[in-house]
Amino acid sequence: MFSSCVEFSNVSKSFQDKTVIKSVSIRLPLDATTALVGESGSGKSTFLRLINGLVVPDAGEVLLAGKTIDYKNLPGLRRAMGFAVQGAGLFPHLTIRENVTLVAGLEGWSKQKMIERYRELFDLLALSDEFSDRYPHMLSGGQQQRVSLCRAMMLDPPLMLLDEPFSALDPITRRNIQDEFVTLQRIEKRSVVLVTHDMDEARKLAEYLVIIRSGEVVQKGVVKEVELNPVDEYVSRLFNKERVG
Amino acid sequence: MKRFLFMLLVTLGLFSVAAVANKQTVVVASKNYNESYLLAEMLSQMLEAEGYEVERKFGLGGTLVCYEALRNGEVDLYPEYSGTLSRAILKVNDASPSTNRLNQLLGGSPLQALDSFGFNNTYAIALKDSLAKALKLERVSQLSEQTELRVAFGLEFLNREDGWPGLSALYGLTQNPTGIEHGLAYQAIDDGKIDITDAYSTDGDLLRYKLTTLIDDRQYFPQYIGMPFVRKALPSEVKAIVNQLAGKIDDQLMRDLNAMVVIDGKSFAEVASQFLADMKITTQDISGESARNSLSDLIPDSLLENTLVHLKLTSIALALGCFVGFPLGILVFRSTTLSRTVVYLAGLMQTVPSIALLALMIPLFGIGQVPAVIALFLYSLLPILRNTITALLTIDPLLKSIAEAIGLTRYQQLRYVLVPMAAPTILAGVKTAAVISIGTATLAAFIGAGGLGEPIVTGLALNSTELILQGAIPAALLAILVELLFEGLERLLVKPHMLQNQPVE
Numbered sequence: 119m120f121s122s123c124v125e126f127s128n129v130s131k132s133f134q135d136k137t138v139i140k141s142v143s144i145r146l147p148l149d150a151t152t153a154l155v156g157e158s159g160s161g162k163s164t165f166l167r168l169i170n171g172l173v174v175p176d177a178g179e180v181l182l183a184g185k186t187i188d189y190k191n192l193p194g195l196r197r198a199m200g201f202a203v204q205g206a207g208l209f210p211h212l213t214i215r216e217n218v219t220l221v222a223g224l225e226g227w228s229k230q231k232m233i234e235r236y237r238e239l240f241d242l243l244a245l246s247d248e249f250s251d252r253y254p255h256m257l258s259g260g261q262q263q264r265v266s267l268c269r270a271m272m273l274d275p276p277l278m279l280l281d282e283p284f285s286a287l288d289p290i291t292r293r294n295i296q297d298e299f300v301t302l303q304r305i306e307k308r309s310v311v312l313v314t315h316d317m318d319e320a321r322k323l324a325e326y327l328v329i330i331r332s333g334e335v336v337q338k339g340v341v342k343e344v345e346l347n348p349v350d351e352y353v354s355r356l357f358n359k360e361r362v363g
Numbered sequence: 364m365k366r367f368l369f370m371l372l373v374t375l376g377l378f379s380v381a382a383v384a385n386k387q388t389v390v391v392a393s394k395n396y397n398e399s400y401l402l403a404e405m406l407s408q409m410l411e412a413e414g415y416e417v418e419r420k421f422g423l424g425g426t427l428v429c430y431e432a433l434r435n436g437e438v439d440l441y442p443e444y445s446g447t448l449s450r451a452i453l454k455v456n457d458a459s460p461s462t463n464r465l466n467q468l469l470g471g472s473p474l475q476a477l478d479s480f481g482f483n484n485t486y487a488i489a490l491k492d493s494l495a496k497a498l499k500l501e502r503v504s505q506l507s508e509q510t511e512l513r514v515a516f517g518l519e520f521l522n523r524e525d526g527w528p529g530l531s532a533l534y535g536l537t538q539n540p541t542g543i544e545h546g547l548a549y550q551a552i553d554d555g556k557i558d559i560t561d562a563y564s565t566d567g568d569l570l571r572y573k574l575t576t577l578i579d580d581r582q583y584f585p586q587y588i589g590m591p592f593v594r595k596a597l598p599s600e601v602k603a604i605v606n607q608l609a610g611k612i613d614d615q616l617m618r619d620l621n622a623m624v625v626i627d628g629k630s631f632a633e634v635a636s637q638f639l640a641d642m643k644i645t646t647q648d649i650s651g652e653s654a655r656n657s658l659s660d661l662i663p664d665s666l667l668e669n670t671l672v673h674l675k676l677t678s679i680a681l682a683l684g685c686f687v688g689f690p691l692g693i694l695v696f697r698s699t700t701l702s703r704t705v706v707y708l709a710g711l712m713q714t715v716p717s718i719a720l721l722a723l724m725i726p727l728f729g730i731g732q733v734p735a736v737i738a739l740f741l742y743s744l745l746p747i748l749r750n751t752i753t754a755l756l757t758i759d760p761l762l763k764s765i766a767e768a769i770g771l772t773r774y775q776q777l778r779y780v781l782v783p784m785a786a787p788t789i790l791a792g793v794k795t796a797a798v799i800s801i802g803t804a805t806l807a808a809f810i811g812a813g814g815l816g817e818p819i820v821t822g823l824a825l826n827s828t829e830l831i832l833q834g835a836i837p838a839a840l841l842a843i844l845v846e847l848l849f850e851g852l853e854r855l856l857v858k859p860h861m862l863q864n865q866p867v868e
Contacts, residue, residue: 170768196770207765211783211861220779221769255860269769279768 122184123148123277123309124169129178131164131333138164140333141178146326151303151310153320153341155356156330162313165330166279169311170199182277197221200270200278204285206262208254208269215250218269225273239268242305243298260291267299271306278310284319296322317356321345329353388416389601392429392441395422395809396545396824398484398565398589398621402442404631405639406591406605412645413604420730422820424718424809425519426451431725432811433474433592438730440605443592444484446585448476450525458585473595477602478609480589482565482617486520487576487584488530489562491552495575502580507535512558514538517545520561525585527561533583546823549574563587565614567621568826589617607644625825670837672732673814676807677800680736684743684796689789692751693777702752709745717742717803721810735804735812742803743796750792754785787857794849801842805834815841 122145131139138161146152154162167173168180171192179186187195208217215236222232240247243264254262263283270278284292300323303310314320320327320341327344329336329352337349348354389410393403400421407417420438423429430452432438449460453468460468465476488503490512495501498509506512520526521542530536538559543551548560549572562569562576569576589612591605612620623634639645688709695701715723720741724734758781766780782789808816815834822830853862 167764172764172768192767193770193772193775196768199768199770201765201768203761203765205761207761209762209766209780209784211786211858212779221771224771224775224779253858253860 122146123182124311125181125184126168127179127181129168129175129180131168131173131175138333139168139175142333142335143178144328144335144338146309146311146328148309149307150326151312151324152326152328153324154311154313154328154330155315155317155320157356158315160330161333162315162330163281164333166281166311166313169277170196170201170279197225197273198275198277200273200275202263202266202270202278202280202283204282206254206259206266206283208262208266210254213251213253214257214265217254217265218272220269222272235272235274236268239271242302243268243295258291260287260295263287263291263295264298267295271302274306276308278308280310280312282314283312285314285316299323329356387598388418389597390418390420390437390439392420392423392432392438392811394426394429394441395424395820396563397567397624398563398617399442400631400821400824401620401624401635402480402589404635405608406440406442408632408635408639409604409607409645410601412639413600415601415604420811422808422817422824423730423811424721424806424820427722428725428730428810429592431722432730433594434472435725435729436473436594437725439597439601440591440593442480442589443476444587444589445476445479446485446525446587448592450585451523458582462588462590475593475595477591477593478606480591480608480612480617481610482612482614483586483588484563484565484614484617485579485584485587486526487562487564487579488559489552489569489574489576490559492573492575494558495577500575501578503530503577503583504534504580506559506577507537510537512538513556514540514559515543515548515551515557516540516561517548518542519545530583533581544823546826549826550828565617565621567618567623567625569618570622571626571826611642611644666833666837669813669815669817669834670841672812673801673804673816673838673841676732676735676739676804676812676814677797680739680800680804681743681793681797683736683740684747684800685793687740688744688747688792688796689751692748692755692789693782696752696755702756706745706749706752709748712741713745717806718809721806725810730811732807732812734810735807735814739800739804739807743800746792746795746799747789748792750788750795751785754788754792755781758784784861787853787861790849790853790857794846794853797845797849798842801838801845805838 124146126142126144129139129142130137142165154165156162164173168175169182171187171189174189181187182195212220218236218239219232222235237247245261245264245268249257249261249265254265257265267283270280284295287295296319312320312324324341326339327341328338329344331352337344337353344353345357348357391403391407391410393399403419403421407419410417420432423432426447429438429441429443433441445460445462445465446458448465449455449457449468453465455468457464462476462478469475488506490500500506500509516527521540527540531538543557543560545561548557549568551557552560552574553572562574564576568574591608593602593605620634620638623629624631636645691705695705712720717738720738721734724738728734728737762780762784766776771779804814805816805819807814808820815838817834818830819834822828822834
């Protein structure tokens with residue numbers, strides 16, 4: 119049994135009359151990357167949003183580092199969780215530097231500390247400093263996605279939540295950023311929850327796998343073990359589809 | 364003795380403002396046409412000659428505005444007509460009520476009609492001399508055969524019971540008249556755009572435009588005997604001064620006096636003081652004083668002051684609009700129901716015609732700049748509110764959820780993400796509100812608020828294109844200037860790529 123970064127205890131969530139998460143209980147491992155894999159509409163994005171309180175469960179509890187989420191102090195909790203999504207989601211009215219350092223500034227970081235961390239991340243993600251004063255729309259999709267990862271990691275959060283951050287990119291850019299992410303994980307070891315529908319990506323980036331179908335956890339475990347012992351059709355199909363594709 | 368007192372007062376006034384204020388200030392109003400201005404100016408000069416301070420609220424927009432202002436005590440007196448009092452105000456069907464009868468009917472109200480000036484300015488149907496001759500038209504009853512004639516009436520005549528509705532019923536007239544501002548009707552008839560309009564029988568313009576009036580052969584039109592309409596509570600001394608004019612002006616004299624203004628181009632003050640001197644009601648002395656009250660002074664001096672008043676009205680209204688609309692928009696935008704309700708209500712306000720909204724303000728806030736600012740504020744609210752709500756609502760939901768997910772508090776989300784992203788649209792709303800306010804504020808002169816509407820209203824009363832342009836051109840320039848100002852502000856505050864809604868990613 120591993121110590122957990124995130125724990126769901128009988129968590130359920132419905133939107134209108136559609137149940138999206140059905141009484142899920144699970145613990146996600148600390149300092150490792152867990153991939154949430156499922157077909158679209160399986161509830162994996164809601165799963166992620168339950169962790170940072172963007173979605174509040176109808177029943178059950180979400181625990182972070184052993185404590186139930188305090189929904190009255192979400193901003194504080196969320197600053198300990200990096201968040202990056204498909205399409206980057208940078209704020210168009212802020213420069214690249216402002217996008218990355220917004221929350222650090224509000225946290226009261228010194229200018230020195232802010233610049234050091236910012237430079238460090240830019241190096242890690244192979245971004246040029248000349249982007250700093252530009253606006254998001256002046257950057258390519260891949261560059262924007264790198265910036266959004268910088269934003270997510272700026273406060274050096276112990277937990278990162280990634281919602282298909284690489285899906286919208288072309289294959290070459292995607293592979294490059296994935297490689298950088300792997301390097302990053304070696305340097306700054308942290309807990310990561312990665313939502314993806316791409317099993318290839320899961321195999322490459324994650325140690326642990328949680329397979330979701332219709333709001334339920336179908337199978338969980340170390341990636342290799344799940345691949346070798348799929349519990350049903352659905353799971354093996356997720357692996358096979360990737361091989362065919 | 365009185366004269367001595369007056370001199371004493373003036374002398375004291377040099378040393379102490381309070382001494383002048385010893386006698387109460389009398390507020391004299393007029394409606395927005397020539398004769399009303401002229402009579403009001405006469406009454407004002409008579410009061411001033413006796414040492415009263417007079418505040419002139421001339422050119423108010425119609426009977427309702429004057430009546431409400433008088434009832435509210437915003438105004439102490441204004442020239443009114445017996446027919447208007449009985450039909451439009453008291454709503455009784457009495458074609459020729461005496462002053463006593465009117466005061467009986469006014470009964471418990473705080474208002475009172477004083478003795479008539481002596482003339483009867485009733486409605487008349489007017490057309491060009493040449494056209495009347497060509498068609499051999501002399502009587503109103505002949506009009507029932509002339510269905511081809513183009514008819515346009517002043518809005519008051521067109522709608523009031525003792526105007527067109529009753530006239531057309533009695534004479535069986537089937538023409539379909541259009542409504543036109545009374546001051547513009549003569550111009551239109553002169554330009555050959557219309558054939559027939561309503562006129563007043565003492566109107567000096569009848570001479571100027573060579574118009575004939577048709578005989579009211581079935582005696583439809585009630586009598587419109589001119590008389591001061593005052594607040595009962597006025598000191599009897601004031602009423603006595605006003606009553607000096609009783610019986611002094613007959614129809615012919617009134618028409619001539621009117622013509623001196625509209626045809627000879629003399630100022631109201633000049634004509635009034637000359638008349639008062641001729642009648643030995645006041646001495647000619649007053650004309651020295653009246654230099655101060657010449658036409659260009661009556662319209663509170665010069666372009667600059669009008670423009671400043673105009674800017675004051677619109678900028679206060681706009682500031683209030685921002686002060687309320689912006690926070691209100693932020694407060695309600697997260698709730699669809701609330702947003703819809705608020706925008707609906709603000710939109711409702713916008714559908715009330717501006718002159719009607721101004722009139723509705725009078726019972727609540729009286730006349731002058733306060734109700735004008737409030738009405739303009741209500742107009743500016745919608746564009747600001749709607750743009751604020753729309754801008755905040757249409758921000759990409761992904762960016763909204765990211766603002767939340769990266770750990771911004773509600774305030775920080777607004778401060779650093781939502782409001783800056785909404786800023787271009789909000790600013791556009793403020794710009795729209797500003798331009799609307801500048802246009803609408805010209806109507807504020809109808810309720811005595813001054814501004815660039817003042818020369819327009821007076822110009823309409825005098826058929827003076829020059830005066831109308833004195834208000835219209837600066838108002839238009841002001842609107843353009845404000846538009847440019849906001850464009851500059853936009854360039855200063857908003858990054859260029861934020862101007863085209865959302866950048867394409």
